[in-house]
Amino acid sequence: MDIRVGDIVKMKKQHPCGSSEWEILRVGMDFRMRCVGCGHQIMIARKQAEKNIRLVVNDPERLKKQAEAKPVQE
Numbered sequence: 001m002d003i004r005v006g007d008i009v010k011m012k013k014q015h016p017c018g019s020s021e022w023e024i025l026r027v028g029m030d031f032r033m034r035c036v037g038c039g040h041q042i043m044i045a046r047k048q049a050e051k052n053i054r055l056v057v058n059d060p061e062r063l064k065k066q067a068e069a070k071p072v073q074e
């Protein structure tokens, strides 16, 4: 899984605040993530994080595919 700093990821489990989106602040052996909903920060082992991530929201490859699928109309 290709995850970079600044990516927003959706986790399988919801945070108690109701948001399931997290911003990646640091990658390495552990990920530092900030809850988009409430700003709460956690450190989580990379393996654990990858297991819990449902999708990377601003994955450039995915955005590119979306852009190609929806040509701009004038």
Ligand SMILES: [Zn+2]
Binding pocket: 015, 016, 017, 018, 019, 035, 036, 037, 038, 039, 040
């Ligand atoms: Zn939260």
